[in-house]
Amino acid sequence: MRHGKSVRGMCAALASAALLLGCGPGPSADGPAPATPGTTEDTPPPAGAAGDGTVPLPGGVPAPATDGLRTPRSAAEAREVVRAVAVAPEDFGSGFRPQDPYEADPDTWAVLGDDCVWLREPLPPQVLAGLTRYVESPAVTEGGGPLQVMYSITVHDGEDSADARMADILEEVLRCPEQQLRSDERVTSLTSAGTSGDHPAVDDLIDERGLFHSDLHGGPYAYQWLVSRAGPVIVALSVKGSADHPDHAALREVSGPVLTLMQAAIEKELR
Template structure:
């Protein structure tokens, strides 16, 4: 399932996308054409090779700028753990079991950093499911047969010091099995192909979306069974735009975990990547701890 979907960006764009999507922290970064340089360790896009608990370097850990006004994830960003075998005996069989698992996987605001606060409303209706209609407008419907439980939590970083509001959401969905969660990722790819411009709600739109997917083992992806990300522009009738937008989804067994981030004025895509990587890392670690086979 690897490769680009959406607009073709040429060979250099493909290499750059692979570098970001491979789930790597590149100690020396990427070359100008996007190819890795230097040593690399496995982890979701943008995660730090600094051991958990080590403070970030002076000037803040936000990658898009310097100083206190730059958004920063919490110190000691999560690092990925090896891919354990799935323990199928731990998979939820009922909606109640799935909701219990979901609550142990999804993140809270403190997992993203001290600047991040809850939005209102905070959690989505657990009985509803987002669907992209034929006109490329997002609607909600009842849960489909292949979903046991799903929840989305909404957070934000308030506007401050000339930087606009950053909107972040975290979604966890529990399916019956790995095959169903894989199909969810495939549908996400199809949606970008079908609708590069999407209407979220009245006054909010995504523009010029493009995305890519990597299966386990592709481009050094060793942290998730399926990795899918999309990027584009976010336009808000109140705040203006276009501003950067990014979304990333990972999969372990019957569970999919996704983080989306929408920038405001003065916030870069690199700033967003810090929070997307942090949130995805934490949820993947928690899913592996809940559903993976114990070592030995």
Template sequence: MGGLVGESKGKAVLRACGCAVAGLFLIAGCTADGTSKGGAASGSPGTSATPSGTGASGTGGTGASAPAAGPSSSARVAMPPVDESKQPKTAAEARDLLGRIIIAEQDLGPEVVRSTPFESGPGRWPVLDESCVWQTEGLPPDVLATSTRHFHIPAKDGRGRVRINATVTVHHNREESGWETARAMEEVLRCPEQKLREGEDLKRLWGGAFYLGEQMNEWTEDAFTETGEYVSEQDGGPYPYTWSQAQFGPVTVAIAAKGAQGVTNDDLTGYVANGTSLMMIQAKQELGKAAG
């Protein structure tokens, strides 16, 4: 990772391209309370999400039809101040917290199933090395706990398999979670082409970030979105790829989606926006100060 100068430069450059990346938030239509403002993603039937563990409601369908890009109106949670007394102090408390925030497959839609392996080990952390190749290392000092869950939509009717990952990371405080977003911005500047593993690559990446109140972002303290192309020796490509990260207090939540044959970027955006906004609602419910 680069230092302070590189990260500051990343913020300046990427925030300058805000109008282009605002497309994700226009499709998502997330309001300050995290609810859907504009309905489903373009050309896709809607599915409303409910908090993890309660199941998902809505219509099914075939193909990679994206769910509506926001949780149901019954789950509205405005942007509250963080209650510091609720912030985890230990790794065990952080693991318990992220378990209440991270989504399950039913939260993304009826066609989404668990992949194998399903959940990453709690002691590993992804690092983009100087050659733009992703590696895993032990947790850095600023991370109390992190977890990634892996899902997919099985190939069907001429459409390839769609891969979706959901990640929650818990830091000691808001400053540390903010630096995680800054590093993500630096990485896309430094490495517009990245190797996920042997035979899997991301290409033509670009990204943008918005603080609370910038463009359409009124639902997270800091939001970062990255889009590009996914290429796989097994699946072919290039196919659309998108990743979105959001921050509330010491917590970051993220969804990454890799496309396939017959899958559009709008399809992926629906799942990404829906999953990210739902985890943000759950983070606010867990860490936000109660009204009154």
């Protein structure tokens, strides 16, 4: 495995950090939202178990076991899986619409460079197919700025390849606690928590959060990036806060249910 590290090994180094799970719509499980933009004091609660012993995905809905998920046999089959798992703007909530552009080039994926700047590069051989989409909810108040969401689905050629990518993601936040998203957008004060899985919801789950800064819309506001792996498929979902949605509790209400929805679709396609 690349770097000789599994997600379990990386998570051991981050064991002191709590992981957000069970964050469905409605009141936040961690109390009132911070009163000022950019606050990161809404510490995620420890993972909880559902009544039947299963651990819920963000969104509070237990997902089926991932044991036995198959790997697509070709790039064409992987592309069918990606399209079946993809969600529409309205799945994020009322008022969400496509950004421009709506989709990135499907023959590329996002890579964090040595300079901590994100760029898109051609898909590597171990990735069979991928999809990245951008949606947003318009500002609620004048000058509030949009609530921006990015999600990606990546189908690897096996679980080992996908697991290695998850380990890399955990390493990236240690290497680059500040990252340039676009020429006019960056995130700072990034922290990351991960779980090795050992529950039937997903194989691995990473909760990365920090502060989002925009030259156009201001900040800092909350930033969240959730990444989950089920078999050979990785789903990543980032939410950039705004003046109307400055804290992590608001972002979790957007990200959690959609991540659960996509995980259920993966189960349906690859079982």
